[in-house]
Amino acid sequence: MSSHDDRSGKHGGLYARRADIFPRAVDGFYRRLKWYVMAATLAVYYITPWLRWSRGPYAPNQAVLVDLAHRRFYFFAIEIWPHEFYFVAGLLVMAGVGLFLVTSTVGRAWCGYACPQTVWTDLFLHIERAIDGDRNAQFRLKGDPWTVRKLAKRVLKHGLWLLVGLLTGGAWIFYFADAPVLAQQLWTGQAASIAYATIAVLTATTYAFGGLMREQVCIYMCPWPRIQSAMLDERSLIVTYKDWRGEPRSHGTKRAEAPAGDCIDCKACVQVCPAGIDIRDGAQLACITCALCIDACDEVMAKVGRPRGLIDYATLEDCKAEAAGADPLPLMRTLLRPRTLVYVGVWAAVGLAMMFALGERTRLDLSVAHDRNPLWVRLSDGAIRNAYTVKLRNMESRPRLVSLEIAGIGGAAMWDSAEDGATASSRLHFIIPPDSVDERRIYVRAGDGAAQQPISFRLSASDDAKARDEADSHFERPEN
Amino acid sequence: MTEKKINQATGKATKGHEWDGIEELDTPLPRWWLWSFYATIAFAIGYCVAYPSIPLLNRATSGVLGWTSHGQLADEMRRADSANAATRTAIARADIATLDPRGALMQAAITGGRAAFKVNCAPCHGAGAAGSKGYPNLNDDDWLWGGDRAAIHQTLMHGIRQPGDNATRMSQMPAFGRDGILTPAEIEDVVSFVRTLARQESVTSSARRGAALFAANCAACHGPEGKGNRQLGAPNLADAIWLYGGDRSTLVQTVTNARYGVMPAWGEKLDRATINMLTAYVHSLGGGE
Numbered sequence: 001m002s003s004h005d006d007r008s009g010k011h012g013g014l015y016a017r018r019a020d021i022f023p024r025a026v027d028g029f030y031r032r033l034k035w036y037v038m039a040a041t042l043a044v045y046y047i048t049p050w051l052r053w054s055r056g057p058y059a060p061n062q063a064v065l066v067d068l069a070h071r072r073f074y075f076f077a078i079e080i081w082p083h084e085f086y087f088v089a090g091l092l093v094m095a096g097v098g099l100f101l102v103t104s105t106v107g108r109a110w111c112g113y114a115c116p117q118t119v120w121t122d123l124f125l126h127i128e129r130a131i132d133g134d135r136n137a138q139f140r141l142k143g144d145p146w147t148v149r150k151l152a153k154r155v156l157k158h159g160l161w162l163l164v165g166l167l168t169g170g171a172w173i174f175y176f177a178d179a180p181v182l183a184q185q186l187w188t189g190q191a192a193s194i195a196y197a198t199i200a201v202l203t204a205t206t207y208a209f210g211g212l213m214r215e216q217v218c219i220y221m222c223p224w225p226r227i228q229s230a231m232l233d234e235r236s237l238i239v240t241y242k243d244w245r246g247e248p249r250s251h252g253t254k255r256a257e258a259p260a261g262d263c264i265d266c267k268a269c270v271q272v273c274p275a276g277i278d279i280r281d282g283a284q285l286a287c288i289t290c291a292l293c294i295d296a297c298d299e300v301m302a303k304v305g306r307p308r309g310l311i312d313y314a315t316l317e318d319c320k321a322e323a324a325g326a327d328p329l330p331l332m333r334t335l336l337r338p339r340t341l342v343y344v345g346v347w348a349a350v351g352l353a354m355m356f357a358l359g360e361r362t363r364l365d366l367s368v369a370h371d372r373n374p375l376w377v378r379l380s381d382g383a384i385r386n387a388y389t390v391k392l393r394n395m396e397s398r399p400r401l402v403s404l405e406i407a408g409i410g411g412a413a414m415w416d417s418a419e420d421g422a423t424a425s426s427r428l429h430f431i432i433p434p435d436s437v438d439e440r441r442i443y444v445r446a447g448d449g450a451a452q453q454p455i456s457f458r459l460s461a462s463d464d465a466k467a468r469d470e471a472d473s474h475f476e477r478p479e480n
Numbered sequence: 481m482t483e484k485k486i487n488q489a490t491g492k493a494t495k496g497h498e499w500d501g502i503e504e505l506d507t508p509l510p511r512w513w514l515w516s517f518y519a520t521i522a523f524a525i526g527y528c529v530a531y532p533s534i535p536l537l538n539r540a541t542s543g544v545l546g547w548t549s550h551g552q553l554a555d556e557m558r559r560a561d562s563a564n565a566a567t568r569t570a571i572a573r574a575d576i577a578t579l580d581p582r583g584a585l586m587q588a589a590i591t592g593g594r595a596a597f598k599v600n601c602a603p604c605h606g607a608g609a610a611g612s613k614g615y616p617n618l619n620d621d622d623w624l625w626g627g628d629r630a631a632i633h634q635t636l637m638h639g640i641r642q643p644g645d646n647a648t649r650m651s652q653m654p655a656f657g658r659d660g661i662l663t664p665a666e667i668e669d670v671v672s673f674v675r676t677l678a679r680q681e682s683v684t685s686s687a688r689r690g691a692a693l694f695a696a697n698c699a700a701c702h703g704p705e706g707k708g709n710r711q712l713g714a715p716n717l718a719d720a721i722w723l724y725g726g727d728r729s730t731l732v733q734t735v736t737n738a739r740y741g742v743m744p745a746w747g748e749k750l751d752r753a754t755i756n757m758l759t760a761y762v763h764s765l766g767g768g769e
Binding site for chain 1: 608
């Protein structure tokens with residue numbers, strides 16, 4: 001009933017029923033660590049959208065904002081435009097390498113402590129215990145007939161779960177719009193329907209994943225448990241049952257009759273496991289290494305007067321060494337090895353490259369596209385005119401006076417298609433509105449010459465000598 | 481139910497198959513997965529009832545919602561039309577000749593004209609309005625009948641040499657050679673003179689003879705200096721732009737047989753809004769006056 005062994009299908013049947021898991025509450029070092037991590041991650045999640053960051057009158061003042069409507073991503077002092085999406089790709093690469101690093105050193109620490117699935121499931125478990133009581137009370141309640149008291153508890157529990165789901169979805173949407181304004185709109189029913197729909201979907205998924213599916217999300221839906229086996233090696237710290245110390249397990253009077261290991265087979269490790277597994281079976285897919293079994297076992301070891309750490313973070317190598325009577329490697333040697341150092345190096349290299357790119361990027365950008373139909377136009381005075389579509393990007397949140405120059409063709413002059421050809425000159429000035437792309441059609445006029453000639457456009461801002469960009473194109477003439 | 485075979489290594493039930501000692505375990509599906517699967521079947525049945533789905537001999541079942549892809553397209557077109565209706569009405573009522581060139585309405589007209597041009601005008605003038613031999617390039621600054629918005633609008637409404645339209649642009653160049661007005665030698669001389677106007681050739685004795693012939697026969701329409709006359713659609717012969725070609729043999733052909741370009745009167749075929757949009761677009765191509 002409480003074990004995943006029932007999924008073996010020994011008894012036939014088309015499907016396996018989900019085994020009920022009612023983890024017992026436990027206290028200890030790792031439980032407290034999980035509290036801190038949960039507090040920190042939830043605080044970051046709920047508070048971040050409300051942080052303010054002044055960017056002047058032309059840009060939003062929300063510190064972290066994904067502005068889908070205007071296709072901008074704001075992160076404190078950093079503003080990302082869609083064509084700079086490679087920064088996000090770089091962050092994802094860093095997240096991936098970081099996950100490899102963490103996994104190869106301390107196993108599935110991400111799964112055990114910081115993964116939203118774990119954090120929210122943990123939250124839901126605490127709510128469940130607060131209402132239904134601990135493990136045994138929950139078992140009893142499940143077997144009880146439906147009384148008003150049981151019904152009230154069930155309604156309260158699911159209601160609170162839904163409320164947590166609602167708050168989860170409700171916080172998510174503030175990342176996509178100005179939080180104070182959106183909060184007001186939400187209450188008055190004036191927010192966009194997509195906001196309500198998002199809250200509804202996230203409420204449903206949070207409720208279903210955290211309340212109903214829990215460890216099944218990790219076992220069936222998440223790819224990471226499958227990948228971890230490629231990430232872990234014999235020097236990765238994983239939650240391990242030291243069988244050489246614990247076996248043969250026995251309890252009660254049997255311990256006196258035959259040689260017995262430290263494990264008194266009290267099943268405390270199984271009772272506290274949120275994934276419902278027995279860590280004494282060895283490392284396994286369903287184990288998220290939340291380390292609660294360590295706390296549970298340490299408690300018992302203290303009571304029976306045995307040293308702590310029968311279940312502990314240990315590497316396979318250390319286990320072998322300890323079993324043979326040798327000392328385990330010092331922790332630093334375990335953490336600092338070529339593999340982890342390479343991960344740290346790659347991670348840092350990507351990070352430094354991105355920071356360098358961030359520091360070096362100009363917030364002024366020019367792109368030029370030569371009109372292809374017609375390639376050229378002969379004017380009545382015999383000169384040739386080409387047209388170009390230029391995009392002047394001002395990525396600063398202030399209006400800027402810029403000048404556009406052409407170079408490469410002697411005597412060539414350009415003018416804005418919206419203006420008279422009499423204004424033609426080799427340099428034009430524009431004021432580009434803040435945080436925007438100014439698209440213009442530019443005509444360039446030149447005398448006779450080669451059928452194709454290179455021409456370059458240079459953009460510079462009057463308020464910053466370093467802000468400049470150049471784009472190469474070509475000038476077309478009829479082939480004689 | 482017969483007893484399941486149990487795999488020795490794992491202690492789990494098998495399907496009873498075996499290939500070279502490899503057995504297939506009979507691991508049951510998670511229940512939520514099975515329910516999801518049943519839900520998709522239920523959805524598929526609902527979908528088949530609601531939407532066209534099951535193919536018959538000539539057509540598919542129509543579905544109780546009555547949805548068709550043609551109907552959806554018609555709906556979307558209707559929605560687009562009604563969304564555009566106000567702008568189209570405003571453009572139709574506007575006086576395109578005096579409309580603010582930087583206003584939003586003008587920009588909307590240019591955008592609409594770009595689409596209408598591709599449908600109605602591109603077959604002759606080309607998708608980029610660059611024209612071809614006999615079909616004027618609308619990007620340049622040379623206009624036969626005038627390049628301001630009023631003139632372009634007039635040309636679009638009534639066409640050029642459109643039979644049956646009283647207000648159409650009308651003129652006819654004489655076929656100097658075919659009708660025997662000038663001899664072939666005189667035509668060569670006239671062509672020599674015309675080619676000096678745009679400095680394609682230097683002045684020769686033939687050109688000097690042609691100058692007199694030009695003054696007598698051509699200047700009435702093309703002007704004494706060959707700069708053309710927009711009242712008559714007589715092209716400027718002194719610029720760099722040739723509608724049919726400025727080389728000697730083409731010019732001889734032109735003077736001998738004359739030219740008679742025709743453009744349809746679009747006022748009969750297109751509504752006012754479209755004519756105004758086309759006017760705005762053609763005027764915006766770079767040569768508008």
